Amino acid sequence: MQISSFLFPKDHVAYITTSMSMKEAMEHLEHHQYSAIPIIDSEGKYVGTLSEGDLLWKLKNTPGLDFDNMNSVSVIDIKKRLKIECVSINAQMEDMLALAADQNFVPVVNDNRVFIGIIRRKDIIEYYTKNITD
Template identity: 25%
Template sequence: MTTPVVSVTPETGVSEVARLLLHRHISAVPVIDADGRLVGVVSEGDFLRRAEGDSHRHGSWWLRLFSEPTDNAAEYVKTHGRSAADVMTRDVVTVTEDISAGDVAHLLETKRIKRVPVLRDGKVVGIVSRADLLRGLAAQRDTPTATASVEDATIRKQILEEISAGDWAPTYGVSVVVVGGVVQIWGIVDSQEQSEALRVAAANVPGVKSVELNVSIIPAYAWSM
């Protein structure tokens, strides 16, 4: 999974959510209330519906005959609302940390979704996307004789803690895969310096045999153009 998780509150403005998605290089963000509960997700799809709102507001007269006023009202809120709570998708599929990668892949396929939040004690601790699954699969294929162990899990935990503790950490978050002591780091960084900092942070953790960086360097300003 990708961690740490960028989130917003139900009261966060729509324009602020849009800027956050651009700045953090992400396509969706969980919405978390004051009690730390996941209440929804705002994705690029929600903004696409918003962009289409005015062009489809009238629709075909014969389709309106079969539309329920309640459905039309809900659609109006999504396309004209000004807060995350207005535009978010409320029916969110989630998983826990102990689910297998195969089960996550099956869930994404059957539910036709691109990502799923990971919960621990009811709190969001990460997000697994289709890209994360591909990264894990690539790591396993690169080391066919090795399997992830308890020690690998410990190494991964220490690396993530070191990254999250630094004020240099990438704004997007990274995905870390450890198999047989070999670390693969995936994600998007703002600079070569951030990339090197990730390498050093991983290499300094006891038990790490080698570090492979699979990151793309995309400055934050490039996403706001």
């Protein structure tokens, strides 16, 4: 089986860009009801994942930062506490499965590291559950 069989494509995935502010990122997370969201740069390349926890720690550890001035903080200035690894669309299934064991989703990139979508752990579990029980 190919990794592409599990791909949830970029045009169906919410993501944020490096040019967004902390407030915009928080609004995206809230709107899509995500606890973490991929970050891509101006060239479309995957650069990391921002989590709710990252936002909370930034708010807690930045004197004077509050909901009224979060627009002044760029997404790239927020420390990412978890390193969410991506996988190449051409990688082996074992590589993807190893990452999915520790991550709710695995960002998928092409050979130029351009973000093309995600693989959701939920979809992997559903697939294997169905095929093991059938």
